[in-house]
Amino acid sequence: MNQWKNFSKGFFKENAVFTLLLGMCPTLGVTSSAINGLGMGLATTFVLVMANLVISLIKDVIPEKVRIPAFIVVIATFVTIVEMLMQAYVPALYDSLGLFIPLIVVNCIVLGRAEAFASKNSVGASIVDGLGMGLGFAMALTLLGSVRELLGSGKLFDISIYPEDYGMLVFVLAPGAFIALGYMIAIIDKMKKA
Amino acid sequence: MNGCGFTTKNITINNMATIDSSLKNMLLTLLIITAISGTSLGFVYKMTKEPIAAAKAKKQQKAIKLVVAEFTNNPAEDVVELTSKEGFPIKIFPARKDNQLVGVAVETMTNKGFGGDVRLMVGFKPDGTIINYQVLEHKETPGLGTKMGLWFKTDKGNQSVLGKNPGTSKLTVSKDGGDVDAITAATISSRAFLDAVRIGYETFMDNKNKIEKGAAQ
Amino acid sequence: MEYALIIISAIFVNNVVLSQFLGICPFLGVSKKLSTGIGMTGAVTFVMIIATLVTWMVQKLVLEPFNVQFLQTITFILIIAALVQLVEIVLKKVSPPLYQALGVFLPLITTNCAILGVAIMTIQKDFNLMESVVFATATAIGFGLALVLFAGIREQLDLADVPKGMKGTPIALIVAGLLALAFMGFANLA
Numbered sequence: 204m205n206q207w208k209n210f211s212k213g214f215f216k217e218n219a220v221f222t223l224l225l226g227m228c229p230t231l232g233v234t235s236s237a238i239n240g241l242g243m244g245l246a247t248t249f250v251l252v253m254a255n256l257v258i259s260l261i262k263d264v265i266p267e268k269v270r271i272p273a274f275i276v277v278i279a280t281f282v283t284i285v286e287m288l289m290q291a292y293v294p295a296l297y298d299s300l301g302l303f304i305p306l307i308v309v310n311c312i313v314l315g316r317a318e319a320f321a322s323k324n325s326v327g328a329s330i331v332d333g334l335g336m337g338l339g340f341a342m343a344l345t346l347l348g349s350v351r352e353l354l355g356s357g358k359l360f361d362i363s364i365y366p367e368d369y370g371m372l373v374f375v376l377a378p379g380a381f382i383a384l385g386y387m388i389a390i391i392d393k394m395k396k397a
Numbered sequence: 398m399n400g401c402g403f404t405t406k407n408i409t410i411n412n413m414a415t416i417d418s419s420l421k422n423m424l425l426t427l428l429i430i431t432a433i434s435g436t437s438l439g440f441v442y443k444m445t446k447e448p449i450a451a452a453k454a455k456k457q458q459k460a461i462k463l464v465v466a467e468f469t470n471n472p473a474e475d476v477v478e479l480t481s482k483e484g485f486p487i488k489i490f491p492a493r494k495d496n497q498l499v500g501v502a503v504e505t506m507t508n509k510g511f512g513g514d515v516r517l518m519v520g521f522k523p524d525g526t527i528i529n530y531q532v533l534e535h536k537e538t539p540g541l542g543t544k545m546g547l548w549f550k551t552d553k554g555n556q557s558v559l560g561k562n563p564g565t566s567k568l569t570v571s572k573d574g575g576d577v578d579a580i581t582a583a584t585i586s587s588r589a590f591l592d593a594v595r596i597g598y599e600t601f602m603d604n605k606n607k608i609e610k611g612a613a614q
Numbered sequence: 615m616e617y618a619l620i621i622i623s624a625i626f627v628n629n630v631v632l633s634q635f636l637g638i639c640p641f642l643g644v645s646k647k648l649s650t651g652i653g654m655t656g657a658v659t660f661v662m663i664i665a666t667l668v669t670w671m672v673q674k675l676v677l678e679p680f681n682v683q684f685l686q687t688i689t690f691i692l693i694i695a696a697l698v699q700l701v702e703i704v705l706k707k708v709s710p711p712l713y714q715a716l717g718v719f720l721p722l723i724t725t726n727c728a729i730l731g732v733a734i735m736t737i738q739k740d741f742n743l744m745e746s747v748v749f750a751t752a753t754a755i756g757f758g759l760a761l762v763l764f765a766g767i768r769e770q771l772d773l774a775d776v777p778k779g780m781k782g783t784p785i786a787l788i789v790a791g792l793l794a795l796a797f798m799g800f801a802n803l804a
Binding site: 224225227228229231232271272275276279280282283286287302305306308309310311314373376377378379380381382384385386388389392393 | 632633634635636637638639642684685686687688691692695696724725726727730731734735738779780783784785786787788790791792794795798
């Protein structure tokens with residue numbers, strides 16, 4: 204597989220959210236606005252890339268039976284680093300993502316890629332894979348966040364598009380997350396078949 | 398449908414591992430990995446400790462500036478730390494101009510929110526009139542809770558609490574017989590907001606002498 | 615906080631799946647049949663209560679006294695992963711029938727974010743030990759309620775005439791949205 208294919212598969216063909224339905228909790232939980240979706244996506248990308256990098260480096264010295272616990276430790280380390288960095292340098296985003304930052308550790312995209320890709324491939328390929336998967340995830344979250352923010356509060360990236368009073372509040376709330384994602388998956392399925 | 402946990406179901410056996418799974422090897426590997434991870438985390442923790450504290454202080458400064466009138470002192474230095482009747486920690490930042498108390502920024506809270514604690518910074522004039530407020534922290538429903546930040550400042554119907562005095566107006570939601578319109582579909586969050594305002598007001602009034610005395614020094 | 619308030623809030627008002635978005639994966643993944651839904655609920659309840667109990671004690675007895683709260687995420691997830699293994703081994707030995715019922719679900723639970731989420735939330739909410747256990751139990755019941763309701767609806771959905779493009783995941787998500795909308799009606803209970 205060439206590097207470009209390896210990178211771009213995360214955006215469409217193997218998009219974590221729209222195709223594989225992985226990482227649904229943050230996908231639904233933080234996408235009440237486009238900025239939150241983007242922030243969460245980028246934080247996850249960082250963890251994915253770093254975890255893939257380290258795991259592909261140490262894959263040969265880890266005994267078979269403790270592979271999963273070892274991976275979890277590596278992932279949790281980078282999640283905690285992201286958490287501290289965000290708290291220090293982007294406190295507002297840290298506050299609005301809240302609980303979902305430590306929960307990156309149980310995002311199955313991360314463990315899934317470590318297990319299925321980084322533990323079998325070279326360092327370079329693993330980084331590219333992590334980057335592609337992560338940015339694909341970020342794209343999906345930003346897209347869903349934009350749709351919900353626009354329909355729910357009339358804004359896009361916090362810029363007012365139409366008066367908030369005409370917004371359908373439900374899209375910012377919990378039910379809107381499920382419904383918006385349901386329609387988006389249907390539309391993307393259709394596009395893929397066409 | 399492919400759920401999260403299902404990734405573990407299809408574990409592919411990795412034949413690349415050159416180290417066998419003896420107990421000693423397993424323990425040693427995990428120990429080394431955990432040690433490295435612990436050390437690097439400790440390092441990052443030390444590195445980010447100050448920026449985190451600075452970010453928090455900056456947020457506090459910004460909130461104080463927003464909620465009280467102009468002042469010449471440093472309210473963060475003159476902070477009075479108190480406990481409300483309900484047992485919550487309350488911080489009062491006195492804002493003074495030419496040694497005269499022009500207002501206070503009260504960092505107040507309640508645990509009656511939809512998702513737990515709600516923390517506010519509320520600015521009061523010395524007589525208790527609300528100047529402005531800012532939401533510092535809440536765990537309310539995303540979208541609804543965020544509305545607290547603007548709703549009670551918007552001059553529409555009986556939404557706004559600015560310029561009102563909890564001593565003379567009934568600052569509870571209209572559903573409970575008060576004078577304030579609750580956020581649409583978020584009565585609990587609104588109640589919590591007003592509860593935190595009340596707690597801040599009462600704590601300030603109960604200790605007003607102590608705070609004003611500070612001004613004379 | 616009163617126990618009754620914690621229970622009502624965790625089951626209905628702040629339902630873990632439908633309003634907190636935790637544990638969505640098993641919610642979507644094992645809800646095609648009512649029986650598997652019930653099995654998953656059993657396993658989650660079991661692990662959630664034990665995990666909350668242990669992580670709470672580790673937080674109060676180890677992390678806080680030594681001032682290393684920044685190790686919270688890594689410690690909690692390792693505890694949960696180890697606990698799941700342990701529960702599996704013990705269950706296999708002690709109660710084979712129970713193992714048979716819950717066994718297949720156990721490996722999936724480590725990556726169920728509801729478990730880690732609840733463990734962290736009890737610390738954030740500053741619950742004492744008893745409140746934490748009550749909260750974990752109520753959350754698990756809330757999870758079960760959502761899952762069982764959803765599984766019941768999905769079994770019926772198989773018989774319904776769903777537009778072609780919406781079949782499968784899309785319609786399931788929209789049904790979940792409607793369920794979440796219904797649960798919002800509980801908002802004024804607590």
